[in-house]
Amino acid sequence: xxxxxxxxxYRLVGAQRFYGRQEVKDMIAYLRTxxxxxxxxxxxxxxxxxxxxxxxxxxxxxxxxxxxxDLSMGSVLLDLGAKQDTSPYWDRFSPRAxxxxxxxxxxxxxxxxxxxxxxxxxxxxxxxxxTHYQEFITDASSEIGYSRWENVQELLRxxxxxxxxxxxxxxxxxALVSDQDTLPEKSDAPTLLTLHAAKGLxxxxxxxx
Numbered sequence: 001x002x003x004x005x006x007x008x009x010y011r012l013v014g015a016q017r018f019y020g021r022q023e024v025k026d027m028i029a030y031l032r033t034x035x036x037x038x039x040x041x042x043x044x045x046x047x048x049x050x051x052x053x054x055x056x057x058x059x060x061x062x063x064x065x066x067x068x069x070d071l072s073m074g075s076v077l078l079d080l081g082a083k084q085d086t087s088p089y090w091d092r093f094s095p096r097a098x099x100x101x102x103x104x105x106x107x108x109x110x111x112x113x114x115x116x117x118x119x120x121x122x123x124x125x126x127x128x129x130x131t132h133y134q135e136f137i138t139d140a141s142s143e144i145g146y147s148r149w150e151n152v153q154e155l156l157r158x159x160x161x162x163x164x165x166x167x168x169x170x171x172x173x174x175a176l177v178s179d180q181d182t183l184p185e186k187s188d189a190p191t192l193l194t195l196h197a198a199k200g201l202x203x204x205x206x207x208x209x
Contacts, residue, residue, distance in 0.1 A: 001158065003190070004176070013193040019174070023137055023148045027155055028174060030127050034111045035167050037074025047077075050136035053100040058093065062101060065092045074108070081105025107131075119163045120170055124156050 003010045018024060026049060032042040048054040066073045069089070080087045080102040090098045107130055114123050128134060133152070138145035162170040191203075198206055 009189040011189050011191045013191055013197060018151070018154075021148070021151050023152050024155055026133070027124070027127070027152055028171075030111075030131070031124070031167060032171060033074070033108065034115055034123070034127075035171060037078060037108060037112070038072035040073060043074055043077075047104060050131060050133065052104060053096065054104065058097040058101065061093055061097065065089055077101060077105035078109055078112075079105070081107070081109045115167050120167055121156060121159045121163055123167065124159045128152070128156075 019028075026046065029042040029045040032039050033046055037043065044059065047059065062073050062076060066076045069076065076089050080089055080098065082105070084090070084102050085098070087102075090102075092098075093101060110130075111123065111127060114126055118126075134149055137148045137152070159170060162173070195206075195208060
């Protein structure tokens with residue numbers, strides 16, 4: 001973040017890129033879906049994450065229904081969420097599939113309403129709570145789950161920095177920063193790495209932050 005804001009290129013050694021981590025991509029996809037339900041890539045990433053009974057066949061049926069209605073899949077979901085079994089699309093699915101889609105549609109409707117009435121961090125925390133995402137990625141017997149949760153918390157911390165400017169600006173900034181995060185390595189750029197990884201590499205200058 002600091003290097004990006006200072007318009008400085010950097011190299012990251014010995015660690016997976018932050019924006020390439022699964023849990024970070026998951027939460028960004030949730031926020032993008034809230035901002036734009038027609039964003040099909042983001043919607044498909046989160047529609048059954050964590051699992052909520054929306055399988056491949058249900059998703060394909062949703063796509064077919066949306067295409068026939070000349071709508072986005074997100075629009076059909078929002079209609080199901082708002083109208084439940086009075087929606088004209090309800091009978092296009094099995095009762096179980098329609099219920100699962102409507103439940104997610106209701107969540108999406110709630111989050112979209114919150115996005116215009118609460119600060120960005122509050123919206124973020126509502127999504128985490130409503131999806132039980134922490135329970136989904138953490139495991140009492142695994143340190144990996146706790147590490148993944150820490151990454152989600154880091155993204156939430158970034159959201160607090162954008163609390164006053166809102167979701168759109170936050171997502172635009174994430175797009176720019178994640179592009180920087182995936183740039184090819186440059187020889188004329190500072191290298192970010194651990195002290196352990198720096199040993200023996202004969203750097204002329206090392207800063208420990």
